[in-house]
Amino acid sequence: MATQAVTQEQNNNVMLNSVEHKDLKVITDHGAQYGDNVWYALTFPVEFRSVQAHYPIFFQKDPQTGRFFSVALFGFKDRENLFLDKGQWQASYIPLAIKRQPFLIGSQKIIEDGVQKVQQVLHIDISHPRISTQQGEPLFLEFGGNTSFLDTAADMLDVIHHGLEDSEHFIDALLKFELLESFTLDVELNNGNKHQMIGFYTINEDKLKTLASASLAELHDKGYLQAIYMAIASQANIRTLLNKKNNRLEG
């Protein structure tokens, strides 16, 4: 499942606690040195409205499961993020999957009234390059309690957690109505270089046009029709990416 991308358990991911992690700070600048040099990131319908204003939204398969998930595209090849410039991310909205770093959602088993339950808890990747004790935003207040930065991060992960659950249903609906199709993106740069991107999927607009009204109503009731049109509209941002790339090559 795509949620694995943010909840994966690695050795360096530990549950956040105010004693051990009292002095930790998180650097909020952007750049390759902080792991921002990615050419796409996970996204989900709840943030499509904000994402589509800046980035093309496509769909991809999780190599571990074959399940589809949505991605926001930042470049044309591995490790190319055309939005990174001079320590800044040049867009007014940064997808939550990036912004959440170095926090993750972990789960822990708790016993409540004798019943075992799984609870979502905040984890942190202590080996992430954003972690510092010298600079950045503190996580805990000097005499105990969370900083508002940490509270915001926790809220963000909550949005991601529910957003990804919703995304699973969204994808199921797209597959049910056969609304996904694979496509190959061929781009030609001003200098004549060509890029071909394969393995991406997009909304099948011909299928969408011929969808029966009952099916459209079903998608609309769940809020997915809006997400579908957001994804289609986002394709205009390929031109934005291309311009950024050409500027970079010429500049």
Place this chain on the structure above:
Amino acid sequence: MNNDINRIIIIGGGASGWLTAGIIAAEHINTKLPAAERAIEVILIESPQVPTIGVGEGTWPSMRGTLKKMGISETEFIIECDASFKQGSRFSQWSHAPQQTISLEQPSCDSYYHPFSLPSQFNEINLAAHWQAHKQHVSFTNAVSFQGRLCDQGSAPKQIITAEYECNANYGYHLDAGKFAQFLQRHCTQKLGVQHIIDHVEHISSDDHGDIASVTTKVNGSVAGDLFIDCSGFKSLLLGEHYQVPFIEQKSVLFNDSALAVQVPYDNEHSPIASYTHSTAQSSGWIWDIGLQSRRGVGHVYSSAHISDDNAENELRSYLLKSMTKAQAESASLRKIAFNPGHRACFWTHNCVAVGIAAGFIEPLEASALALIEQSAKMISEQLPRNRQVMDIIAKRFNAKFQQRWRQIIDFLKLHYAISHRDDSDYWRDNRDNSSIPESLKEQLMLWQHQQPYSYDINQTEALFPAASFQYVLFGMGFNSAVPKYLSQGEQDQALALFQQNSQRSQQLLKVLPSNRALLDKVKQFGFPQI
């Protein structure tokens, strides 16, 4: 009189009956219409008294297209039929017996693959001619294809992100034939509109012209039909018993007439699952070894004229020792199957056509049984006679085509024996005896000593086994074929480039492909994507 063909009655409920029913129903039954308004009805009568054969079986890649056309989900099929992926066959000890001295003129070929992928650019260039110069360094399969190396590494033919029925490397399946028949039955009756009668056929009634008018069942009485398809297995109820179409025995060419089958458990849930059928030659037959999801199916097929059942059993049990403890190998329960290799003189007579074992059966080498069922059902479905008047024309063509296919199967299977150098028993010596080799194969072998088989040798569109299959077996077994006197530099360069590519392609694929077992586990957990 209305001579239209509307009611198709299939007798027999094994894999052949249900495959035939499904292939015809998927093409001809409009399930959106109420049953009474459909132009074609397909009714399958299955006897509750007749057990199906149901050993583990291999399919060809054609099964993927067949299942897809029937609207079957590959994920469901794999889960419910205990199926796994098969990328071809591996033959061991077919050229030489294990201790036999190997002379320099006959290079070592203990083991070779007949993979499902064709040699690279098979329709552009005959790589077999070019490989001759390199045969000391690389096996034929590894030179012309990337698939043998995948088999060696236990790799799957695709990834979990690969859509249903699509692949990185061509594949068919290993499956449990009993479960397959039940799975097809559910699909045919629930999704494709096939009617199912569980009853025993007691009597066959003919009309004035000798056509079958109806069959009488024990409980449901008379069932009338326009076309009757005999899928009754070894019994051959309609074609054999009713019409007395002669049986053409092939024991003088292909000696095997007995089999001992056994189910072998895996060591644990992580044991590798081979993605090929492993065939290991024995003193008087060979042992099949196929990996299903939950167990292996192993069996010894042999010639009762050359070895006693007891000795055949001993050979099988010593084979089992390689993967079992002595106590397990000695106590494993075996099932004996006896058969008479051969086929009917024709397969379609009057308004009756036979599919599967009712039409013929020859030993399971190269697993052609299910493929032949698919091809028979496909032709019946695609050429389904509109009315009784044109049926005889189609019957004539069907008979000509499948008589030719049986000849091809017999020649191709015999090839595996005829070019062996094994000298450890009369079985192998008798197999090389000129009188046991069909004239058509003798002619091919004579020719192929001087040139490599290619498109002229086998009519591609009609072929059950393409020229590529002959190449894999011939050169896998070390058959000597003269190097052409001249090969253009351009072609030589192209051939070398393709050999290189195959080596690189296997390395690339091995990096991304999961093991056969790992992929099957993922399929059970997530399923393949539809697109």
